[in-house]
Amino acid sequence: MSNPTSARPLRQPAVSARLLWTALAVVAVLALLTYLVAFDQGAVSRNGMFLHELMHDGRHLLGVPCH
Template identity: 60%
Template sequence: MDPISTQQPIPVRDLLPALLLMTFLLLAVYLVQFDNGAISQSGSFLHELMHDGRHLLGVPCH
């Protein structure tokens, strides 16, 4: 038998932790790189944290 034809698809419940982690990481990348204060206006600490994160990642912000 061909080994490719005997492979089973991965159940969604086994992929759920990886999908949740990927969603969280994409949200974090958005907040750090593209937010520019739209969400992080609620306080100066969060704004400065995102600003420093941009500099740490080498993303130009000003």
């Protein structure tokens, strides 16, 4: 018969599920922001080039050509 106190403890995951989902959400928001700043060119904005003009300085700061 085995001794119940000598059982190996359960292993804990290295990263919690909450931290994993939080990191995934942050990466998704950063990817969306990168798209809006770098590649949108006004396609998302309903009134023409509003988003392009809003992100214009950000494009130049990041070195992304916009015109």
